[in-house]
Amino acid sequence: MFGFNKADVNMYLMKLQQEFAIKEQDFARKLENLEKENSDLKEKYNSTQAELNSVKNEFAYLKGKEQEIEQMSESIGTMYMVAMQNAQEIISEAEACAREINQISALRLEAASKAEEQLKTIKESIKNSAEQLAEDINSMTLSLEGPKNRLAEQLEGKNLPEIPMVLKNEDTQN
Numbered sequence: 001m002f003g004f005n006k007a008d009v010n011m012y013l014m015k016l017q018q019e020f021a022i023k024e025q026d027f028a029r030k031l032e033n034l035e036k037e038n039s040d041l042k043e044k045y046n047s048t049q050a051e052l053n054s055v056k057n058e059f060a061y062l063k064g065k066e067q068e069i070e071q072m073s074e075s076i077g078t079m080y081m082v083a084m085q086n087a088q089e090i091i092s093e094a095e096a097c098a099r100e101i102n103q104i105s106a107l108r109l110e111a112a113s114k115a116e117e118q119l120k121t122i123k124e125s126i127k128n129s130a131e132q133l134a135e136d137i138n139s140m141t142l143s144l145e146g147p148k149n150r151l152a153e154q155l156e157g158k159n160l161p162e163i164p165m166v167l168k169n170e171d172t173q174n
Helices: 006-156 169-173
Strands: none
């Protein structure tokens, strides 16, 4: 009718249909491959997302630990400074106490030395007094020897003294 051969047109349409079927199969394979690749990429994305969430959680945990460690470090630093200050105060007080003890000890040593000297003086005085007392007692003892001997002789009847009899005027008048 319009100058086309029906067999040629049918053949051309068949050829186009075959080419279309081949291309359709090709596109179906490519679509299948792309869908598989898309599925793999989705799995990879989900895995990576889970890994990212895990890393975010770990980061948040470590950040909290970092802050905790920083606070502990500040606390330790503060406690160290307070301990150093307290130690300095204790050392200063101990040094002052040691100086005071040294002064007291020096005063006590001086007082002990004076007391020792006084005791030596008292000892010497007592010794001298005891020696003088012993000499006085010896001399008293010696001075009693004569009267003691005379009394002993008188008691034995050897040397009796004469006792004068003196009568008083009043006695004679009565």
